[in-house]
Amino acid sequence: MYCNYCGKVIQDDANLCAYCGKRIGSSRSRKSLIRPRVGRKVAGVCLAFAEYFDLDVTLIRVVWLIAVVLGGCGLLAYVLAWIIVPSEPEIVVNNAVGNVQVTPPPAS
Numbered sequence: 002m003y004c005n006y007c008g009k010v011i012q013d014d015a016n017l018c019a020y021c022g023k024r025i026g027s028s029r030s031r032k033s034l035i036r037p038r039v040g041r042k043v044a045g046v047c048l049a050f051a052e053y054f055d056l057d058v059t060l061i062r063v064v065w066l067i068a069v070v071l072g073g074c075g076l077l078a079y080v081l082a083w084i085i086v087p088s089e090p091e092i093v094v095n096n097a098v099g100n101v102q103v104t105p106p107p108a109s
């Protein structure tokens with residue numbers, strides 16, 4: 002398949018473009034605000050916003066942390082987003098090899 006960003010030919014099952022580093026693939030191009038289970042630091046709120054707006058999660062965390070430290074409504078907003086934004090469904094893989102359940106421990 003082709004990269005949507007730089008147009009170069011990449012692997013069909015690639016999640017990242019090897020040339021420009023952009024995220025590709027259905028699992029990452031979703032446009033619903035959802036807290037991913039993989040890669041979250043606290044509750045995955047920053048990760049959810051980062052994926053939704055296609056921004057660097059570190060940037061989101063830094064900005065959010067500044068909002069918290071400066072006494073704004075950062076912490077309240079985080080807790081509210083934690084409650085409101087749904088968590089990604091647990092990945093349950095049932096195949097012939099054996100029932101493999103991939104269930105990362107909840108962050109809470």
Ligand SMILES: [Zn+2]
Binds near residue numbers: 018019020021022
């Ligand atoms: Zn590319």
